[in-house]
Amino acid sequence: MLTLGSCDGGVPATSVPCTAPVREPPTARRGDVEGLRAVAVLLVVTYHVWLGRVSGGVDVFLLVSAFFLTGGLVRRLDAGERVSVARHWLRVFHRLVPTAGVVVAATVLAGVVLLPAVRWRGLLVDAVGSMTYTENWVLALRAVDYYAADKGSASPLQHMWSLSLQGQAFLLWPVLLVALAALARRTGWLTVRGLAGLGLGAVALTSFAWAVHSTATRQAFAYFDGAARVWELALGGLLALVVHRVQVPAAVAVPLGWLGAAGLVSCGLLLDVTGTFPGWAALWPLLSASAIILAGTAPGRWGVGRVLATSPLVTLGGISYALYLVHWPVLVLWLATSGRERAGMLDGAVVVVASLALAWLLSRAVERPVRALPWLRDAPWRSAGLVLGTAAAVATVSVAGIVRLDGQARRGAELSAGAEVPGYPGARAVHEGLQVAAVAPEDRLPAVTALRREWASLPGPCRGDWSDARLGSACTQLEPAGTPTASVVVVGDSHAEQWLAAVRPIAEEHGWRVVALLEGGCSFGAASTRTGGCADFNLAATAYLRQRPVDLVVTVSTAAHPTTTGERLVPGYAEVVRELTMHGVPVVGLRDNPRFTYAVAACVLENGDRDCSPRVAQKLAPSSPADALVGVDGFTSIDLTDLICPEGVCVPSVGNVWVYLDDNHLTRSFGATLSSALSDRLMAAGAWPEPDPGPPVVAGHLGVAGGPGGQVRR
Template identity: 40%
Template sequence: MSGGVDVFFVISGFLLTGQLARAACRGPLELRRRWSRMILRLLPAAATVLLGTVVAGAVLLPEARWQQTVREIVASAFFVENWQLAADAVDYAARSNTTSVVQHFWSLSIQVQFFVVWPLLVALVALVARHAVHRLHTHLTLVLLGVFIASLSFSVALTATDQPQAYFHSLTRVWEFALGGLLALWIDRIPWTRDERVAFGWIGVLGLLACGFVLDGASVFPGWAALWPVVCAVLVLQAGVTRSRYGVDRLLTWPPVRRLGDLSYPLYLWHWPLLVLYMASRERDVVGPLGGLAVLALSVLLAVLTSRLVEAPALRLPVGVGDAYRFGAATLTVVLLAASLWQAAATQRDRPSDGLGGPENPGAVALADGAPEPAPLLPAPVSVNEDWVRVDEWDCSPLPGFRTDVCTQPVESPPDRRIVVVGDSHLQQLTGALIPIAAQHGWQLTTMLRGACPFSTASEVDPDDAGCAAWNDAAAAEIAALRPDAVVTLASRDVRSGRTEQTPSGFVERWAELDELGIPVLAVRDNPRFDHSVPDCVRRHGRDAQGCGADRDDVYAPEPPYALREDVPGGVTFLDLADVVCDETRCPAEIGNVLVYLDDNHLTAAYAATLALVIEDQVVAAVG
């Protein structure tokens, strides 16, 4: 729950700012010594968990998750996991990554960044105030107030426009540290009565409990919503030690609660990897009561062992400042070496795609030419989750008003035709089939892609996503300005078991707009969606397992939904993808020794590339 993280940030700001302000009044802050203590306090336990995750992950995680996990372990070792996840939040291909075993390091990363930067900020303010206590208090108050206002404003703005990125962005959380710092500076100067502080404490605790039930932190935080747990945390801190028989501090200072607090750091580090590894080993997406108890018990056990055998000895090391930094560098080196060995193992298990489209791995061509003899699948299981069509190396620039890019394929000579591919991530993968066709015929492709946002006059996937609707309007305006020779987009969506496929009116309305501009449209029927990861199913049950694919009649109606509409403009041509991802009866997991899907609904780039020969004539007839 994000609210717990926000509370933690407020408490950290409260404690560290108070310590730094008092130390600044006494003299120099000795920043190198402070940072050396941080290294000894935080790094040994974190490194222990990361090393344990490398070993357990190599044994328990599917090969398809290895590269993502290694990438995030390295980011976590450098305490920049939040930036890795923020980058993934912008990259839709990465958004479909499975839950990482070290994803929880994002909040620790922000915490460490705060521990590095905050002393510098206080030292700078102290230098300006020249050690006068009253001036330091005033200057620090003004600076923290400015940081609070700026960061909260940025948090609200970014959450409104790009919540997934805002969730992990360091600057959207700084205001929480600043508010904790302001409280540390003023807590002794506000004369609340004991009864008032008792009330503050219980209001804060009850508010925090209610927050967990009322707010969905993963979808609305940080922004304004984070004020709820933050204000509650401030109330609890303001309550302090009341020594009242009715005060919440009696509960919070109860010995078992204090002991749990002593274990909070290693418990925080261990619980998430154990949970994710348990689900991976059991091949489940949820944890039952018994499994949850087992994970909790093992988390507590490992937390106790880490506290006694790693944390405490590290803090007792008789080392100087320089030794602490060398110790930290050595510890970090061990983690990076372990991650590198795991990455090397993943690289060894990967297979080059040189044979793609050849006799052993013909892919879609096998639907017409017949299935080849069984051969190792492409892409290799260890890299299938990474098998996205990448257009971000083209000439890219942001769509006006949005972070997502308009990317144009570089060409050596003026193209014969300019084609725009617009829509969601399914169109991104289909671009893999269009690239070789464009190269063959001298075309130039331009992509306008936004995940979970097919080209429509409405937000089809999430009706409340105003950003998607606005993006579609901007994309339509950009297409009108470019006046391409043709546009490729989706003809249908939501192809699932039970024949849920539809052609929304918003699709047809966009086609009509393009038709009025005289721009031909190639509308592509969507590929199926499954309720499971197709490559994981193949890994567990084999390529021929019936449950890994679907019966064609179960997902596709004989007549596509767009054929039943009477308002389709005359300038629209359709490409039925059902004929190239399914045979007459089945939509299998692999075709021609090529995995068709990289997850539960996206074509692999490898399979998309083999589609080129199969659909070329239809594409050329429609747009060429």
């Protein structure tokens, strides 16, 4: 057990004399800071429900939590008290875990009843992440778009990321502060408070530098990255160390506090924080909150602290934890069941009132009673049993659910690997004219519970001469067992990535090396038509293709629109095609697939196939925009729309295989069933990447450039 000895009556840590502790007024129960917590949760709820923007309220939560945590621990350590880290952990998680466990369990039950099966596995994974305080890393690795307009498609437990980050801080902070206090006493160089300040300052500067860098380079990951967020906690800790020493004159405190309040409330309205948190922009709400806390040290009847310390706000601050826990599941489940993308004024008000009522009930029925029960509070082993038992019970049931769903999902594993499964021919039913008996939606492959894992990929990172430091993890590779017969590179965004499912079986059959250069949200085109990281990626990818012996480049040439027939050539695509072909690099451009405004499989489960099957004439342009590149020597345009939308109808499944994993990406399983058709059309178009494919064969039903029955274009 990690503890620090007392200097007053306890066993001293060393023979070094103890420095007299600095005494200051307690900060643990400042009414204005409790009120600030209430304002922060109101901002979070309001922005989530009605504005669909980031308010900065979560950042204030992190700062305030660290303010209380650091202030309390350093006061005890500075006074020479014996601090048991294990007991501190137990007290903190005794307050947090039971309430969280009730909310997570209730959300999972409600999600299974109200959400389509395609979302169950993700919900269970988030439940495990929530109860193990790792949800921020789950979402970081998943690279969730926190700013998605359609909150109804978000996870009902996505908001647990910030509580997971706080939980990690609650584990780390006492260890760090006790270790610093022990070092201060052992060396005598600085007081406990002074060394704690240096330590937290170093943490803050290091983390902030990382936050600025990672926000600029991979913001979707950085948003949930604990290393990029810990500076916000460290800032709250530093504030706790200095607040008692700052004497703000009343004449300054009044405008300072109100300025901080105005900055906090207006942050999400005046700043377009999408893509900028947790970097420089996060200073806005944090400095605003810091100004409010500093202003509260000066008495005054006109200060913002008087308002924040009023009974309604202090009461709301007392249930802020429960309100944060419940508001997001209530909102997401309402949007999912109502089919709305965002709440309006009336239903949003109902969501807020319902969340307040549930938070009050949760606080009165679970949070306060569990915290106050003497037989738990006074018996550490019982308290530990409650904490660990609650977390383990919810996590274990969730893991069992994941295992069961994964067992169902294995039915489609052979199909997604490129094997032929009787009764499930997918696109081959159209390409080869096969007759197949239709099955019910719940019997189609892959299992709807596994759709979100139906992304195509290659087995490992690029290596040897095929790796490139400029592309890093964006470059992956499939190497054949023997000497490669050809080297094929698939390049672009997620719509290029999905075609790996069709390319890979061909490569494995014919001994190709396949390299994928992929950057999410960044289609392949001339770098001059892109900005930021996307421009860098396209510049590096183009140079990569010119500098290596590439036999064929596979790209997506067009971009479909989800609501109109406004399909267009990918911006800058013509320029990059001409640049590559001019240097002798052959390029195949695959026409984009239709896109939708709804998750296709979920639509079928709720409404049936007919209501989820628009005609292709409603989704794509009358002819492929890639026709504009007809005549460019070395370029081949291939259109497989006739297999994705047979007989002109974009059906949700073809040959008993789900076509889409979401609203716009093909499943890996369906893509694998496209491989034979893609192989035939590459050969027919004369684009086969072998040294001597023989003379091109032109068939009558190739779907090349002009669609079914089109003429070969090169």
